[in-house]
Amino acid sequence: MSTPVIFGSDHAGFVLKEQLKTFVAQMGHEVVDVGTDSLSSCDYPLFAFKLCDLVLEKNCLGILICGTGMGMSMAANRRPGIRAALCANEYLARMTRLHNNANVLCLGERWVGPGLGESIAETFLKTQFEGGRHLRRIELFDTI
Ligand code: RB5
Numbered sequence: 001m002s003t004p005v006i007f008g009s010d011h012a013g014f015v016l017k018e019q020l021k022t023f024v025a026q027m028g029h030e031v032v033d034v035g036t037d038s039l040s041s042c043d044y045p046l047f048a049f050k051l052c053d054l055v056l057e058k059n060c061l062g063i064l065i066c067g068t069g070m071g072m073s074m075a076a077n078r079r080p081g082i083r084a085a086l087c088a089n090e091y092l093a094r095m096t097r098l099h100n101n102a103n104v105l106c107l108g109e110r111w112v113g114p115g116l117g118e119s120i121a122e123t124f125l126k127t128q129f130e131g132g133r134h135l136r137r138i139e140l141f142d143t144i
């Protein structure tokens with residue numbers, strides 16, 4: 001079993017979260033879900049912060065989903081050590097892992113289809129950080 005992948009969503013990302021959990025488990029990852037657990041209206045920052053705390057504790061990757069992906073990415077990026085990236089395609093997912101060492105992928109269920117969502121998630125999880133000059137750059141996030 002490879003490293004865990006943490007999932008979180010609000011009500012507007014719930015359906016895609018459930019689908020991607022199955023897909024990511026089939027890739028061989030342990031899946032951890034911090035909620036939400038239904039379509040009932042809820043507040044996305046609460047799930048973003050829960051997920052970020054676990055990603056930092058386990059030093060692993062996470063996937064956050066809301067209606068647009070924007071609120072989740074804004075909330076997650078307030079946590080020092082979290083680099084959350086809202087990705088609309090596989091190119092962005094690949095580049096944000098290669099160059100930014102993003103540790104949280106954000107998606108919007110209201111615009112990403114199920115097939116594209118799986119493809120973006122797979123690219124994000126399979127791509128490794130390049131390090132080198134990119135490490136120097138992301139270290140500047142917390143030092144200036
Ligand atoms: C919920 O209606 C929606 O505002 C939320 O899921 C998210 O898109 C916020 O950024």
